[in-house]
Amino acid sequence: MDQIAPLIATHDDEDEERDRPFNAYRFAASDSAKGIVAEAIKLVMNYEERFGLAKNKRRDVDQQTFDLTVDAVLSDLMHHHLVEYPLDIYVTRSNRVLGTKSRYRPRAYSKVFPRILDLLAKPELGYVHQDKAAPIPGASKSTVIRPGPTLLSRMDENDIDVDDLDEHPHSExxxxxxxxxxxxxxxxxxxxxxxxxxxxxxxxxxxxxxxxxxxxxxxxxxxxxxxxxxxxxxxxxxxxxxxxxxxxxxxxxxxxxxxxxxxxxxxxxxxxxxxxxxxxxxxxxxxxxxxxxxxxxxxxxxxxxYQMHGYNQHRDGIKKVMSAMIFAEARLDRFPKDTKKLFRKADKVGEVVDAIEAKxxxxxxxxxxxxxxxxxxxxxxxxxxxxxxxxxxxxxxxxxxxxxxxxxxxxxxxxxxxxxxxxxxxxxxxxxxxxx
Known part of the structure; x- marks a missing residue:
């Protein structure tokens, strides 16, 4: 699943709460939030140097991407914790997705993103907690991230609220x-x-x-x-x-x-x-x-x-089946998801389809x-x-x-x-x- 562009639930799904994709356009806007991000960048770079993880000094453009990514990750986590807790954020670590040139991908969501995320999630740093996707068919392909104890502590110390964070215009x-x-x-x-x-x-x-x-x-x-x-x-x-x-x-x-x-x-x-x-x-x-x-x-x-003889009490069901008939490429042989409960137990999808076509x-x-x-x-x-x-x-x-x-x-x-x-x-x- 290409997760570069956040998608919003459809009108039919509006009563369901669900995790959302990482918003890589978020950034620290106030001095307090900027201070949290600057401290994190410094600590991560010190960690790299201490354990020999950065063999060469980053080029200026690479350092800018590094700083931008740390800012986006921490700012989105802070924002999400403030306005959408207890839901989670999901991200992709796919090399195929992050390593491919894309008009949709913000600069902070690049091929170095998984490495930066892993550094922020080091127990010694504690800025991010991540649940990595299981590498098995059928399992979620997304990794879930949450604020780590260090980030939560810094938010409390600096009394961070949503006004301390902002969002760059989306590129696409x-x-x-x-x-x-x-x-x-x-x-x-x-x-x-x-x-x-x-x-x-x-x-x-x-x-x-x-x-x-x-x-x-x-x-x-x-x-x-x-x-x-x-x-x-x-x-x-x-x-x-x-x-x-x-x-x-x-x-x-x-x-x-x-x-x-x-x-x-x-x-x-x-x-x-x-x-x-x-x-x-x-x-x-x-x-x-x-x-x-x-x-x-x-x-x-x-x-x-949507009102028809024999189904006067089942208008909502008729509406959903008719919508499915408009989208389907072959004749329906079963009720669409969550639709059967809108009809009587004895009703068959073939009979409902016939009634709609007759109408x-x-x-x-x-x-x-x-x-x-x-x-x-x-x-x-x-x-x-x-x-x-x-x-x-x-x-x-x-x-x-x-x-x-x-x-x-x-x-x-x-x-x-x-x-x-x-x-x-x-x-x-x-x-x-x-x-x-």
């Missing part, structure tokens, strides 16, 4: 994921190198415009009245990345990042304020199915596309063709244009894949914009639901 916001190797069960996908074109340049300009806008937005969060546990986050984390799939820029393209995507649904709705107003979430309804109708050149069936005869031949990633690209293009349009109207909007959050007073204008942009891209009428 347009990310392309490669195809998975179908013959390799353990292949988890990875990142694909690419050459810039007029299209990728445009995608990057659009996202830079959105990111600059969000960076200066008046966003606040009040946790009072929200039941525990609370999701830990940094309100300065607002930078979005656009992630394309299947090694092409007409596949996927959803925007990931931003602290609001880490929040659970009830936390966003209760605690988030935009420009001093309560934040309200507007979702596109039945978005994948409606886009598929537009791709096929047909108008959607009237009414709720939607105009797009029956569009199912099981792997068109989900193409539909998702249209969805992501819609969201990008919605954000740019709302920015032109001076309305701050936070994207959550097929939804946006806006100030309560801007709901009507936002809904109008969402419906207009949807029709322009999908060529069918959309629906928008105001949540809560």
């Amino acid at each position: 916001t347009i990310i392309l994921k490669r195809m998975k190797d179908r013959d390799d069960y353990w292949d988890e996908g990875g990142l694909e190198q690419y050459h810039d074109t007029l299209t990728t340049d445009r995608y990057r300009r659009e996202l830079d415009e959105i990111n600059q806008w969000l960076a200066s937005a008046d966003l606040r969060y009040d946790p009072r009245g929200i039941p525990w546990p609370h999701t830990a986050f940094d309100i300065r984390d607002r930078r979005l990345r656009r992630i394309f799939t299947q090694a092409r820029f007409t596949s996927g393209g959803r925007m990931f990042g931003g602290f609001w995507q880490q929040l659970r649904k009830h936390e966003r709705r209760q605690g988030l304020k935009i420009a001093g107003e309560k934040a309200v979430e507007l979702d596109y309804g039945q978005v994948g199915a409606r886009i598929l109708y537009g791709m096929a050149g047909h108008l959607p069936a009237p009414g709720d596309l 939607h005869p105009l797009i029956k031949d569009q199912f099981h063709k792997g068109l989900g990633h193409d539909a998702q690209f249209i969805e992501s293009s819609i969201l990008v244009d919605v954000l740019l349009d709302l920015r032109a109207q001076d309305i701050v909007a936070l994207p959550i894949h097929d939804a946006v959050m806006v100030p309560a007073s801007k709901v009507s204008m936002t809904e109008e914009t969402m419906l207009r942009v949807f029709h322009a891209h999908a060529h069918v009428q959309g629906t928008v639901t105001v949540e809560g």
Whole structure:
């Protein structure tokens, strides 16, 4: 798994807490945090000299990389301990990943990274604790790192908080994921190198415009009245990345990042304020199915596309099965993961698929063709244009894949914009639901 670019959980996974990849763009911003990093660099270099681990003095450029890496590791660990404890950070030690030239890899994540990590983890130094990945098929390929006792002690002594740390701008916001190797069960996908074109340049300009806008937005969060546990986050984390799939820029393209995507649904709705107003979430309804109708050149069936005779109490299950049918490349022969519980015990997946096809005869031949990633690209293009349009109207909007959050007073204008942009891209009428 290529772990250079941190990926955020999808909208469907939003209630799951999970470890996150190492953020190599973190750095010490205050004198106190810089002092911790400087002391660590000095102690590590003394350790190398004492045990004869550095045969020659590093070149200036190599010393700069060394210092940058120590800074990134310790700063990310400090930040993570402050805002995301007790979750962990995972890193890669793969020579194949770290030793290959990549547009995605920050300078602090180079082929010398494992050696620096091992030095920081020496018991005599105690800055890092690491659980190395087991070298066996099927086991996690990631190493987990945590703050060591020395780092925790220095944090306490210097009263470190999140304001002592900062983050360099990420070098790449347009990310392309490669195809998975179908013959390799353990292949988890990875990142694909690419050459810039007029299209990728445009995608990057659009996202830079959105990111600059969000960076200066008046966003606040009040946790009072929200039941525990609370999701830990940094309100300065607002930078979005656009992630394309299947090694092409007409596949996927959803925007990931931003602290609001880490929040659970009830936390966003209760605690988030935009420009001093309560934040309200507007979702596109039945978005994948409606886009598929537009791709096929047909108008959607009237009414709720997920409501059908014989399954009136199982709409959520129908929605998930239909989504799987859009993404699948072969007819479903089993219920998608965690979907069976949404149906009756006697229900069979074949019968459910038949019922969906009977409900939607105009797009029956569009199912099981792997068109989900193409539909998702249209969805992501819609969201990008919605954000740019709302920015032109001076309305701050936070994207959550097929939804946006806006100030309560801007709901009507936002809904109008969402419906207009949807029709322009999908060529069918959309629906928008105001949540809560």
